[in-house]
Amino acid sequence: xxxxxxxxxxxxxxxxxxxxxxxxxxxxxxxxxxxxxxxxxxxxxxxxxxxxxxxxxxxxxxxxxxxxxxxxxxxxxxxxxxxxxxxxxxxxxxxxxxxxxxxxxxxxxxxxxxxxxxxxxxxxxxxxxxxxxxxxxxxxxxxxxxxxxxxxxxxxxxxxxxxxxxxxxxxxxxxxxxxxxxxxxxxxxxxxxxxxxxxxxxxxxxxxxxxxxxxxxxxxxxxxxxxxxxxxxxxxxxxxxxxxxxxxxxxxxxxxxxxxxxxxxxxxxxxxxxxxxxxxxxxxxxxxxxxxxxxxxxxxxxxxxxxxxxxxxxxxxxxxxxxxxxxxxxxxxxxxxxxxxxxxxxxxxxxxxxxxxxxxxxxxxxxxxxxxxxxxxxxxxxxxxxxxxxxxxxxxxxxxxxxxxxxxxxxxxxxxxxxx
Amino acid sequence: xxxxxxxxxxxxxxxxxxxxxxxxxxxxxxxxxxxxxxxxxxxxxxxxxxxxxxxxxxxxxxxxxxxxxxxxxxxxxxxxxxxxxxxxxxxxxxxxxxxxxxxxxxxxxxxxxxxxxxxxxxxxxxxxxxxxxxxxxxxxxxxxxxxxxxxxxxxxxxxxxxxxxxxxxxxxxxxxxxxxxxxxxxxxxxxxxxxxxxxxxxxxxxxxxxxxxxxxxxxxxxxxxxxxxxxxxxxxxxxxxxxxxxxxxxxxxxxxxxxxxxxxxxxxxxxxxxxxxxxxxxxxxxxxxxxxxxxxxxxxxxxxxxxxxxxxxxxxxxxxxxxxxxxxxxxxxxxxxxxxxxxxxxxxxxxxxxxxxxxxxxxxxxxxxxxxxxxxxxxxxxxxxxxxxxxxxxxxxxxxxxxxxxxxxxxxxxxxxxxx
Numbered sequence: 001x002x003x004x005x006x007x008x009x010x011x012x013x014x015x016x017x018x019x020x021x022x023x024x025x026x027x028x029x030x031x032x033x034x035x036x037x038x039x040x041x042x043x044x045x046x047x048x049x050x051x052x053x054x055x056x057x058x059x060x061x062x063x064x065x066x067x068x069x070x071x072x073x074x075x076x077x078x079x080x081x082x083x084x085x086x087x088x089x090x091x092x093x094x095x096x097x098x099x100x101x102x103x104x105x106x107x108x109x110x111x112x113x114x115x116x117x118x119x120x121x122x123x124x125x126x127x128x129x130x131x132x133x134x135x136x137x138x139x140x141x142x143x144x145x146x147x148x149x150x151x152x153x154x155x156x157x158x159x160x161x162x163x164x165x166x167x168x169x170x171x172x173x174x175x176x177x178x179x180x181x182x183x184x185x186x187x188x189x190x191x192x193x194x195x196x197x198x199x200x201x202x203x204x205x206x207x208x209x210x211x212x213x214x215x216x217x218x219x220x221x222x223x224x225x226x227x228x229x230x231x232x233x234x235x236x237x238x239x240x241x242x243x244x245x246x247x248x249x250x251x252x253x254x255x256x257x258x259x260x261x262x263x264x265x266x267x268x269x270x271x272x273x274x275x276x277x278x279x280x281x282x283x284x285x286x287x288x289x290x291x292x293x294x295x296x297x298x299x300x301x302x303x304x305x306x307x308x309x310x311x312x313x314x315x316x317x318x319x320x321x322x323x324x325x326x327x328x329x330x331x332x333x334x335x336x337x338x339x340x341x342x343x344x345x346x347x348x349x350x351x352x353x354x355x356x357x358x359x360x361x362x363x364x365x366x367x368x369x370x371x372x373x374x375x376x377x378x379x380x381x382x383x384x385x386x387x388x389x390x391x392x393x394x395x396x397x398x399x400x401x402x403x404x405x406x407x408x409x410x411x412x413x414x415x416x417x418x419x420x
Numbered sequence: 421x422x423x424x425x426x427x428x429x430x431x432x433x434x435x436x437x438x439x440x441x442x443x444x445x446x447x448x449x450x451x452x453x454x455x456x457x458x459x460x461x462x463x464x465x466x467x468x469x470x471x472x473x474x475x476x477x478x479x480x481x482x483x484x485x486x487x488x489x490x491x492x493x494x495x496x497x498x499x500x501x502x503x504x505x506x507x508x509x510x511x512x513x514x515x516x517x518x519x520x521x522x523x524x525x526x527x528x529x530x531x532x533x534x535x536x537x538x539x540x541x542x543x544x545x546x547x548x549x550x551x552x553x554x555x556x557x558x559x560x561x562x563x564x565x566x567x568x569x570x571x572x573x574x575x576x577x578x579x580x581x582x583x584x585x586x587x588x589x590x591x592x593x594x595x596x597x598x599x600x601x602x603x604x605x606x607x608x609x610x611x612x613x614x615x616x617x618x619x620x621x622x623x624x625x626x627x628x629x630x631x632x633x634x635x636x637x638x639x640x641x642x643x644x645x646x647x648x649x650x651x652x653x654x655x656x657x658x659x660x661x662x663x664x665x666x667x668x669x670x671x672x673x674x675x676x677x678x679x680x681x682x683x684x685x686x687x688x689x690x691x692x693x694x695x696x697x698x699x700x701x702x703x704x705x706x707x708x709x710x711x712x713x714x715x716x717x718x719x720x721x722x723x724x725x726x727x728x729x730x731x732x733x734x735x736x737x738x739x740x741x742x743x744x745x746x747x748x749x750x751x752x753x754x755x756x757x758x759x760x761x762x763x764x765x766x767x768x769x770x771x772x773x774x775x776x777x778x779x780x781x782x783x784x785x786x787x788x789x790x791x792x793x794x795x796x797x798x799x800x801x802x803x804x805x806x807x808x809x810x811x812x813x814x815x816x817x818x819x820x821x822x823x824x825x826x827x828x829x830x831x832x833x834x835x836x837x838x839x840x
Contacts, residue, residue: 036557036561053473053475055473060605062605062606063605066604066605072608074565075558075561075565076565093565137456138495141456141495145494145495145496145513184486185480185482185483185486186482188492
């Protein structure tokens with residue numbers, strides 16, 4: 001009998017969990033991703049602020065699957081899915097499947113203001129993170145050149161849009177590194193204010209967390225001299241700055257951590273999508289009418305017992321991935337599938353050195369204990385042999401605030417390579 | 421009295437030696453470079469083959485000069501030099517000088533075939549090195565996809581043009597990493613030949629070395645299964661491959677290590693340039709008629725006692741830089757300047773793991789002793805606290821052939837950021 005062919009689109013937390021969950025299963029797996037590595041996205045902001053290097057948080061798929069013989073990796077972009085014909089369309093090739101797992105993730109959305117994309121930096125992949133790093137360093141160089149002109153302040157003002165975990169963690173880390181690591185190298189900027197502003201449209205930060213921790217996170221950020229603006233709606237972004245509510249903030253540095261939408265690949269399925277572009281999946285994470293096509297992770301609108309969509313978290317995607325792997329391996333009839341149930345083990349966010357907030361099974365933890373917890377959890381989830389290196393780099397970094405990663409790897413006026 | 425203003429263009433080995441040689445001198449230094457870091461170029465090929473990370477061989481200028489108070493760093497591109505007016509033209513600014521040191525380095529030259537530039541990878545800066553790394557990994561991914569089509573072989577064929585130290589070191593290192601580190605991750609390519617071809621137009625490799633060592637280097641490369649083609653002139657390069665002598669080599673991977681020409685900045689001085697675009701400097705490294713303008717490093721045509729131009733080596737640039745710093749500090753009258761004299765301490769090139777050739781004060785050394793010597797010399801020249809890390813990474817790499825740097829940080833079809 002021919003082995004069932006499982007095609008997995010996307011090698012994030014969800015896709016990877018499916019692939020690993022099918023280790024030694026009697027199936028033939030193809031994993032397709034448009035990069036060659038799995039990315040530990042929760043630590044991506046640390047690459048952006050140059051406290052970790054890219055090798056620390058990314059592992060090539062081929063390395064991950066070195067000991068798994070039933071999987072093949074393909075570096076490619078999936079253009080479309082044909083549910084009826086059971087094929088996936090790549091750029092120059094079509095692949096048929098018996099089971100399809102779509103885990104294509106999400107991308108930044110700008111609430112209908114596509115033009116904002118040109119003036120902000122978002123934080124989705126290594127390319128983004130390295131771009132932000134170069135941009136921050138360029139801004140300091142630029143500010144020093146512009147002195148004593150007041151335009152310099154625009155380059156020393158950093159606006160982070162979005163008060164979820166990404167925005168909060170990035171703002172805290174940037175505040176520390178900008179003032180403690182970068183500024184000492186710019187003698188002329190020593191007496192200048194570096195403004196770091198976190199803009200949140202809700203009435204509190206980290207709205208998925210208990211209110212008490214939101215308040216704690218805000219205080220921790222303010223302790224690091226981050227200005228937190230709540231109930232603050234961004235109405236315009238240009239090369240000059242950000243308009244929020246009635247205030248215009250002149251800045252050359254806008255980091256976008258506000259909205260996401262599911263991958264546009266889902267549109268090719270010709271199904272109803274929710275406002276975030278996600279597909280509503282059934283209790284078994286399959287899509288309507290096609291019990292062998294699953295959608296997981298950020299791309300799935302999966303309701304919890306209260307009827308609310310599950311958040312776009314690594315933990316959700318991983319549990320979904322393991323669930324789907326189990327279904328494919330044992331292949332019960334669609335009617336006898338046990339529904340997916342998300343076990344919420346808690347959430348955490350770190351705010352700079354030795355500060356964090358965590359909600360673990362109803363317990364609220366903050367400060368150093370939460371930060372230690374955060375460190376242990378994040379390092380233990382890293383894949384491969386980099387754990388020790390990451391721990392060493394963190395210890396080194398937090399003891400010295402030094403980083404070996406402050407390099408701009410493009411010329412002042414980048415040459416465009418003709419090939420890509 | 422106003423302190424003399426010293427402008428240094430370029431922070432390579434030469435420019436950096438001038439800046440450091442003027443530490444605590446009663447001058448005001450401005451160092452201008454188009455990147456924010458000094459690059460240890462002799463190890464750049466190790467970043468290209470992913471055995472070192474960029475932080476290992478590059479150090480931000482601002483970090484290097486943290487304890488030097490008489491220097492200011494400017495990240496910019498120098499557009500022109502006006503010798504008469506004693507000013508340097510930046511993109512949006514002019515800078516006046518009392519002393520000018522031009523150390524702008526060189527760039528690849530294609531012997532009049534500018535169109536070849538689009539089909540080759542050269543190895544001058546971090547951007548190039550990371551580009552080569554991505555390209556090599558992409559070629560393996562591409563080859564696996566193309567199987568069983570014979571076109572796959574084109575992606576598994578690597579042609580290195582130029583048999584100087586860069587070409588020899590890159591070819592040896594690539595041979596090791598391609599077969600031992602990369603290929604094991606591509607199960608379908610296990611039985612396919614990876615061809616690595618080094619093309620040299622001269623009758624021997626490493627023509628600056630004694631003939632005995634050239635022969636030794638060739639044998640070492642052949643031991644690593646590198647095909648060395650001597651007396652082989654490249655007459656055409658296209659996207660399909662390389663034409664050399666009567667043979668066409670189909671390849672998608674051409675690395676250019678053949679020719680260099682001095683920075684085009686020198687053309688703005690309106691002086692005679694030699695065929696490599698260099699300026700002939702006097703015995704005090706100043707240019708004709710302008711005793712306070714010096715040219716050093718790859719940009720200078722500086723004759724040795726036999727009347728031959730000194731080679732473009734780090735050691736030459738560093739000695740020249742120290743000499744010029746001494747002149748500026750003590751400022752003797754132009755007529756009483758002691759001529760520059762290059763002390764040749766030898767040359768070395770490494771060929772893969774535990775193999776190298778070295779010529780030290782007339783002694784020829786090869787094999788493991790030369791390699792150990794090479795390692796000690798290169799690590800001791802690295803700047804900053806990265807030495808221990810580099811040593812650890814080498815030990816790890818040579819013991820395991822594993823590298824944590826095998827990441828492609830661009831998407832399969834890279835998105836072009838609208839900003840730069």
